[in-house]
Amino acid sequence: MKRDLSFRWYFPHSPAAVWACLTEQEAIAEWLMKNDFKPVVGHKFNFHTKPIPKMDFDGIVYGEVLEVRPQQRLVYSWKGGPGPGVITLDTVLTWTLVAKEGGTELRLEHSGFKGFKNYLSSLFMGAGWNGRIRKRLESLLNEKAHVTT
Template sequence: MTDPTTTIHVDQFLAHPPAKVWRVLTEPDLIARWLMPNDFAPVVGHRFTMRTQPRPGQGFDGWVHGEVREVDPPRRLRWAWRGGGLDTEVSWTLVPEGRGTRLFLEHSGFDPGDPLQQRTARLLDGGWRSHVWARLADALATCGPSV
């Protein structure tokens, strides 16, 4: 049996400057390339939605409801992530490193006593670490130079 997960931590180096990584994390059309279609705006208090495939077995209807909680360009971004019984938070921290950026993801707020949330946390942990990072890297490679 594994220990309960309350927070997912991911640390990844990206060979792009923080300004470019920030663009991919905050521009709706670029977010759609690596995460989900959305109506995101990097404005504290902005409520947004993201849409993906429903997962009825996880109690997820395909909608993520978010609210921007912190915007500190190009260093920190934090938003609420609600959907499928979750009321969690996603934080991104960008740290310049050489000619690139060290990107830290923290997805927190999973209930350690809720089996459905624990199963969802394990699925999201795998997703954040694998295909989301690969799609994020592809978006960075194809989005053009930072402004």
């Protein structure tokens, strides 16, 4: 059993503004999770959130930046498990930005959910990505646009 997630969102903001929210540590912490992210290929980083023991998740997402094309594409691994060194979720997250008239289309591909337990994780994560996380990203973009105008 394998499942991939795919979403397309439109934001009335420039690719540069969207890119900043996807790549700056402080911005990522506001809409996603605390982190030590850097948009540099090969950089290993962690996202930190509340553990979910019932889902065998210790609250740390282990990632490595795989591809960076400024304002166009960002790819990184997204791994997690019940504790350090024990990985039960091994996926890849791809952000693609496409300039559209008056804004940016943001595509999110989260791929590689394998097995029944990770299939269940994908259901929860998909709802989060397309729900509260998208809304928090949109809110941050609107807030930043308001500050700069």
